[in-house]
Amino acid sequence: xxxxxxxxxxxxINKDVLRSxxxxxxxxxxxxxxxxxxxxxxxxxxxWQYRYGMGYANLNWPHMWDxxxxxxxxxxxxxxxxxxxxxxxxxxxxxxxKPIYRFAEAMTTFSLMTAGLFPLIHLGRLWNxxxxxxxxxxxxxxxxxxxxxxxxxxxxxxYLTSSALFLFIGxxxxxxICRDNARGWRKKLYIxxxxxxxxxxxxWRNFRRxxxxxxxxxxxxxxxxxxxxxSDFAMSIMPGWxxxxxxxxxxxxxxxxxxxxxxTLFVLLRYFFRFEEYMTLSILEKxxxxxxxxxxxxxxxxxxxxxxxWYGHDVAAKEVLLEKFYGPxxxxxxxxxxxxxxxxxxxxxxxLRRHIPTMFVVSLFLNLGMWLERWMIVTPTLANxxxxxxxxxxxxxxxxxxxxxxxxxxxxxxxxVFVKVFPSVSMYEVKEMVxxxxxxxxxxxxxxxxxxxxxxxxxPEPSGGTPPPSGTPGLEGA
Amino acid sequence: xxxxxxxxxxxxxxxxxxxxEEIGAQKIAGLTVDDITTKSPIEHPEIDEILGQRxxxxxxxxxxxxxxxxxxxxxxxASAQATFLVQPQGGKPVVPLPSNIVLTYELLILFGVLFxxxxxxxxxxxxxxxxxxxxxNVGIDQIGIVIEVNENTIEPAKALxxxxxxxxxxxxxxx
Numbered sequence: 106x107x108x109x110x111x112x113x114x115x116x117x118i119n120k121d122v123l124r125s126x127x128x129x130x131x132x133x134x135x136x137x138x139x140x141x142x143x144x145x146x147x148x149x150x151x152x153w154q155y156r157y158g159m160g161y162a163n164l165n166w167p168h169m170w171d172x173x174x175x176x177x178x179x180x181x182x183x184x185x186x187x188x189x190x191x192x193x194x195x196x197x198x199x200x201x202x203k204p205i206y207r208f209a210e211a212m213t214t215f216s217l218m219t220a221g222l223f224p225l226i227h228l229g230r231l232w233n234x235x236x237x238x239x240x241x242x243x244x245x246x247x248x249x250x251x252x253x254x255x256x257x258x259x260x261x262x263x264y265l266t267s268s269a270l271f272l273f274i275g276x277x278x279x280x281x282i283c284r285d286n287a288r289g290w291r292k293k294l295y296i297x298x299x300x301x302x303x304x305x306x307x308x309w310r311n312f313r314r315x316x317x318x319x320x321x322x323x324x325x326x327x328x329x330x331x332x333x334x335x336s337d338f339a340m341s342i343m344p345g346w347x348x349x350x351x352x353x354x355x356x357x358x359x360x361x362x363x364x365x366x367x368x369t370l371f372v373l374l375r376y377f378f379r380f381e382e383y384m385t386l387s388i389l390e391k392x393x394x395x396x397x398x399x400x401x402x403x404x405x406x407x408x409x410x411x412x413x414x415w416y417g418h419d420v421a422a423k424e425v426l427l428e429k430f431y432g433p434x435x436x437x438x439x440x441x442x443x444x445x446x447x448x449x450x451x452x453x454x455x456x457l458r459r460h461i462p463t464m465f466v467v468s469l470f471l472n473l474g475m476w477l478e479r480w481m482i483v484t485p486t487l488a489n490x491x492x493x494x495x496x497x498x499x500x501x502x503x504x505x506x507x508x509x510x511x512x513x514x515x516x517x518x519x520x521x522v523f524v525k526v527f528p529s530v531s532m533y534e535v536k537e538m539v540x541x542x543x544x545x546x547x548x549x550x551x552x553x554x555x556x557x558x559x560x561x562x563x564x565p566e567p568s569g570g571t572p573p574p575s576g577t578p579g580l581e582g583a
Numbered sequence: 584x585x586x587x588x589x590x591x592x593x594x595x596x597x598x599x600x601x602x603x604e605e606i607g608a609q610k611i612a613g614l615t616v617d618d619i620t621t622k623s624p625i626e627h628p629e630i631d632e633i634l635g636q637r638x639x640x641x642x643x644x645x646x647x648x649x650x651x652x653x654x655x656x657x658x659x660x661a662s663a664q665a666t667f668l669v670q671p672q673g674g675k676p677v678v679p680l681p682s683n684i685v686l687t688y689e690l691l692i693l694f695g696v697l698f699x700x701x702x703x704x705x706x707x708x709x710x711x712x713x714x715x716x717x718x719x720n721v722g723i724d725q726i727g728i729v730i731e732v733n734e735n736t737i738e739p740a741k742a743l744x745x746x747x748x749x750x751x752x753x754x755x756x757x758x
Contacts, residue, residue, distance in 0.1 A: 115624065115724035250660050251682045259686050263693040270700055278722075285719040300709040304721045305729070306634060308707045309626040314639040315703040319696060326692045333685065536724075537625045554594050554724045 106387045108201045111543050113382060114553055115536050122279075122528045123286055125378035133377040133521065140517035147511015150504045151226060159229040163502035167495040168487050172505045173227040175479040176512055179362065180220035181261065181334050182355070182475065183516075186363025187213025187268060188327040191275070192320035200541065201391050203534040204383040208374060208524065209367050210272040215519040216366075217265040219512050224258075226508060253336035260333045264326055271319045277302050277312065278533045294526075331355045338482065344421035345486035350413065354406040358478055361403045361445070364396035365471035370520070372465040374529060383530050386459050393452040393464065396471070400449035407446070425489045433498045434485050441481050444474025586757040587737050590716045590729045591744030596627070598747040599726045603633045606730070611739045614730065622718075622727035641702040648698020649691050656690025657683060716753040725750065731757070 154162055164171060187210040194202040225234050248255045281302035284295035302308060335355035338346035348354075371392065375384040414422045429438040448470045451457050458464065488497055501509075523529075543550040593599040599621070607616045616634050621627065631637065661678045704710070721727050732740045737754075744752055 119723055250664060250686060251679055256682075256685050256689070259689045263689045263696075266693060267696045270696060274700065274703070282722040285722050300704070301711055301713060302709070303713055303717060304622045304624065306621045306623075306627075306631065306637070308709070309623070310631065310637060311639045311641050311703050311707040313626055314641045315699055315707075318641060318645050318699050322692050322696050322699070326689075329685075329688065329692075533625050540625060551595055551597065554596075 106385075106390075107542075108385060108387045108391075109204065109535065109538060109542070110382055110385075111539055111546070111548065112553065113539060115539070118532050118535050118539075119282055119286075121380075121382065122530050122532050123283065125380065125530070126283075126525060126528065129377045129525065130379070132373075133525075136373070136377070136517065137521050140514040140521060143511050143514025144518060145511075145514075146507045147514065150507035150511070154226075154229070154504050154508075155231060161502060162504045162508075163499060164227075164505075167490055167497060168484070168499040170227075170483050170487065171499065172480065172501045172509050173223045175483045176476070176509045177220050177223035177227075178334055178355075178479040178482070179476045180216045180223070180512065180516070181331060182359035182362045182479070183216035183366050184213045184220065184264065184268065184363065185327050185331065185356070185359040186216075186367050187211070187272070188323050189360055189363060190367065191271065192323040192327075195320050196317070196324070200538050201388050203538045204380075204385075204530050205367070205371060205388060205392070206534070207272075207275070207531045208370055208520075208529045209363075210268065210275065211520060211523050211527075211529070212363070212366060212370065213268045214265070214272050215516050215523070217261060217268060218519065219516045221261060221265065222512065222515070253333060253340050256333045257337060260326075260330045264330045267319070267323055267326055271316075271323055273298075274312070274315060274319060275531065276527060278304065279528045279531060282532055283528065291526075327359075328356055331359045338486075343486050343490060344419065345414070345425035345489075346482070347422070348410055348413065350406060350410055354403075354410060357399060357403045357406050358475060361396070361399045362472060362475035364392065364399055365468045365475060367392055368396060368464055368468035369472065372461055372468070374524065375461075378524070378529065380530060383535060386461075389461070389464065390455070390458045393458045397449050397452040400445065400452070400471070404446040404449075407442075421489075421491055425486055428489045429481060429485050432485070432489070434481065434488070437477050438481050438485075441474050441477035444470045445478060446474075448474065584733050584735075587732050587734075588714065588716060588729055588755045588757060589732055589737060589740050589744070590622070590718070590727045590753045591747075591749035592718055592720060592725045592727050592751045592753075593747070593749055594725050595748060596726055598749075599728050600630060600633065602728050602743060602747050603630060605743060607633050607635075611736060611743060613736045614732065614740065618731040620729040620731075622721045622729060624722055624724060624726075627726075640706045641699060644702025644705075645695055645699045648701075649695035651698065652691040652694025653687055655694065656687040659690070660686055714755055716755045718751075718753065 159165075162171075162173075164173075187206070190202050190209040191206045191213075194206070225231060228234055248258075277299060280295050280299040281304065284292065284299045287295050332352035332355065335351040339348060339351035341347060368389070371384055371389060374380055411426060414426050417423075429435065448467055451463065451467045457467075484499065488499060490496075539553050540550045543553060591599075591602065593602075603616065603619055603621070605611075606614050606619055609615065619634065621630050621634070623630075660683050664678050664683075716729070718725065718727060728744065730740045730744075741752055
């Protein structure tokens with residue numbers, strides 16, 4: 106089974122991708138409506154919390170952090186998908202990533218934008234949020250640069266800026282194609298965003314170098330971002346958090362949840378935009394195998410964490426671990442273990458990997474497991490900290506659940522708008538993939554070129570002036 | 584002497600490469616590969632080999648950005664921390680190196696990325712206006728060979744393009 110149909114014409118690639126931006130299936134609009142409803146729930150909950158205070162979120166000592174921070178970590182983790190698929194696989198020349206990396210990069214940007222909302226929501230006093238910025242204050246107060254929380258702000262700001270630019274740079278040649286085929290407001294938008302791309306050798310040379318350099322920056326950046334997020338916990342002295350393996354554990358968890366989300370969105374986009382030619386079962390299989398490998402790394406790091414706590418003779422940390430096993434949060438903990446460590450074995454079977462509805466359901470369970478993982482990091486420790494006076498079991502209120510629920514709608518909405526306005530499959534990269542695969546297979550790469558205007562020897566001599574008719578339909582600006 | 588830009592569009596890449604090779608072999612007096620620009624839907628490293636060493640200067644911007652980010656980042660943090668001189672530090676250093684390394688690293692990357700982008704925009708000449716010979720088919724499946732010629736070389740150049748089965752020739756007078 107091939108990753109892509111090597112006989113697909115280049116003009117057809119343009120046509121299919123441009124068509125996807127105009128004419129999605131009805132399911133797309135249902136998804137948009139669902140996301141808007143979810144965001145509506147979150148907005149109402151946030152207004153309520155803003156009006157009546159954080160007490161309605163059930164956030165109180167010792168549970169100052171709960172779902173908001175757990176979900177913040179989840180979304181930061183999700184953002185690693187784009188870096189993995191785009192940057193790492195680009196550097197190791199894994200060209201099967203080409204039809205799917207664009208939406209993975211978009212996921213990175215939008216999940217970071219979603220994650221960034223949670224510290225603000227968690228603040229409660231939204232009107233004071235500018236206090237966290239390092240501005241010259243007449244009170245002489247500056248952020249504490251020794252704190253991992255401030256590192257978080259810098260790291261996430263850098264990651265969001267870099268990943269958004271990485272996404273944008275990688276889209277420029279495709280935006281030029283959109284510019285050449287669009288009308289109305291879309292034409293104006295693409296003219297501005299394509300920055301005058303002409304496809305000449307100077308531009309390609311510098312484009313490739315720029316893309317590679319940015320990929321090289323993004324990989325250590327992604328690792329540092331999640332290591333820093335893990336430092337929010339690991340640099341405290343709280344039982345269950347003060348663990349040396351937290352940075353790699355967080356990074357593995359981030360890659361895992363990112364890959365699981367890629368499978369979910371892969372299936373949805375393939376259906377919404379009729380991308381069966383590009384998002385092939387072979388590519389889905391490869392993504393599943395990658396996810397399985399990362400799931401096993403994550404499972405191993407989990408076991409290492411349990412073992413080091415068990416044999417570490419830290420009584421309080423051991424108590425927290427036992428509380429996870431047997432305490433009030435045990436059902437969620439075991440659900441996490443089931444979803445995170447047992448469910449991925451479904452990815453090990455070829456027959457299941459090739460069954461799209463099964464993979465969709467499995468990916469949702471993997472995502473659930475990864476979200477539970479973050480909740481199980483945050484809450485059990487706060488419920489069983491050092492002081493017995495602070496032992497407490499806390500359940501999030503409906504306000505918290507609504508805001509967390511709405512964050513998925515917010516992410517979904519941003520993503521769905523993006524894939525409608527911008528090409529979600531990279532046209533030039535798919536062309537390159539087809540061209541190079543045909544060359545490597547010893548086939549004539551020229552066959553995939555569309556030759557609607559090829560001049561036969563009987564035809565008159567060519568002359569300047571009239572451009573040949575384009576084989577690509579126009580974007581109507583709808 | 585008037586100068587022109589002549590572009591031949593090809594749907595057969597091998598023919599287009601042959602045009603570049605023949606100009607590289609100086610089949611037309613007065614024309615060299617330096618007069619050629621290619622336009623294509625994908626990158627063609629094989630053409631770059633014929634065109635010779637046309638280096639990208641983006642990495643220089645990247646290096647400058649990373650060095651600037653590192654220096655600025657550390658100085659920014661240190662100068663902010665210096666305001667703590669008026670506050671009790673409890674014996675801790677005013678400018679703590681270990682924790683500053685983390686943020687300096689982040690700013691190194693941030694400015695590295697920003698300078699790389701700037702370098703790309705400048706070196707790729709992104710904002711220049713598209714010429715009248717631009718063809719939308721270059722974004723689909725055709726390759727354009729643009730040759731900068733003068734009154735003496737325009738006809739031989741056109742003849743070369745036609746000899747290699749160009750689909751269309753476009754020309755523009757350079758000011």
